Amino acid sequence: MNNSIDETMFNRLRSEIHRRFGIMLPITKKSLLASGLQRRMHSLGMIHLDEYNKVLFGNEENDEREFVLLLDAMTSYTTKFFRHSQQFEFLAQTALPELIKIHGAGISRTLNVWSAGCATGEDSYTIAMVLREFAQHYPGIQFKSQILATDISAPILEFARNAVYEMEKIQSIPDTLKKKYLLKSKDRRKSLAKVIPELRAMVNFRQLDFMVPAFGLREKMDIIFCRNILSYFDRDTQERLVNKLCANMIPGGYLFAGPSESLRSLATPLTPLAPSVYRLSHF
Known part of the structure; x- marks a missing residue:
C-alpha cells in the first residue's frame, strides 16, 4: 500500500472516528491516517485496502477493537518527562x-x-x-x-x-x-x-x-x-x-x-x- 488514500475512504474513516471517539480529523491529517492504515495492515499481513476494510466494517464484534488499534497506530504519543x-x-x-x-x-x-x-x-x-x-x-x-x-x-x-x-x-x-x-x-x-x-x-x-x-x-x-x-x-x-x-x-x-x-x-x-x-x- 502506498502512503495515500482517496478522498472517499478518508471521509468515511474520519466520519467513523468522529462518531466513535469525538475526534475530528482535518484534511491536513490525511497522511497521518494513511500512515496508521499502513501500520495496521502491515501488522495484519495485509496488502490490499479492501481486505482491511472488511476488518474495520465487516464484523460488529471486532471492529470496535480494530478502530482503537487504528487510532493507536496514527496517534502521536510524543511526550517526555517534565514536559512543560x-x-x-x-x-x-x-x-x-x-x-x-x-x-x-x-x-x-x-x-x-x-x-x-x-x-x-x-x-x-x-x-x-x-x-x-x-x-x-x-x-x-x-x-x-x-x-x-x-x-x-x-x-x-x-x-x-x-x-x-x-x-x-x-x-x-x-x-x-x-x-x-x-x-x-x-x-x-x-x-x-x-x-x-x-x-x-x-x-x-x-x-x-x-x-x-x-x-x-x-x-x-x-x-x-x-x-x-x-x-x-x-x-x-x-x-x-x-x-x-x-x-x-x-x-x-x-x-x-x-x-x-x-x-x-x-x-x-x-x-x-x-x-x-x-x-x-x-x-
Whole structure:
C-alpha cells in the first residue's frame, strides 16, 4: 500500500472516528491516517485496502477493537518527562499548598490526581516524582496521594505499567531525581531504565474512553492533567469533555491543559490562573 488514500475512504474513516471517539480529523491529517492504515495492515499481513476494510466494517464484534488499534497506530504519543516544566513548578509551589490549606488534601485526606490521556506514562510518573518530592516538606507526616492514569489504548497502558524507558527518554529528568527514581538496566547492551516500584505503586492505570457518558470515578479529583489531548477534538467535543472533567473535580480543583490548548473560548466553570492552568470556580 502506498502512503495515500482517496478522498472517499478518508471521509468515511474520519466520519467513523468522529462518531466513535469525538475526534475530528482535518484534511491536513490525511497522511497521518494513511500512515496508521499502513501500520495496521502491515501488522495484519495485509496488502490490499479492501481486505482491511472488511476488518474495520465487516464484523460488529471486532471492529470496535480494530478502530482503537487504528487510532493507536496514527496517534502521536510524543511526550517526555517534565514536559512543560513550568506547570510542575506551579503544581508544587502553588496548587499543592493551596489544596492543603483549603481542603487538607494529602494531610487530613488523600490527594486525588488524574492523568487523563496518559499515553506512555511519562506525565503520570512525573506527577508522582513531584508529589514524592513535595512530601519531604512534611517530615513526620504521611502525605497521602493517589494518581489515576487513563488512556483509551490498552497496548499503550501496558507500556506505561511496565515503566521501562530508553535512556534518551529520561534525559529531561533532573539528575538528582534520576538517581532516586529510576533503575538502569543491568544489561549494559540495553540502554534502558525502569521506574522504581515505589513510584509505580503510586499510579493506577486504567482504560477509559472520553466519549462514554459517565467516567465512573469513585473520587472527585483535586488535580487533573489533560495535556495535548483536546486538540484532537472539535470545539463542541472539547467543551463537552472539559465540562465532564469539571464534573469530576472538587470545587477549587486545578486543571492543567497543553500550552497550545486555550480553554478561554469554551463555556466552562474554569478560571485561568497561569498559562494553561485553570481552577474550578464553583466554591
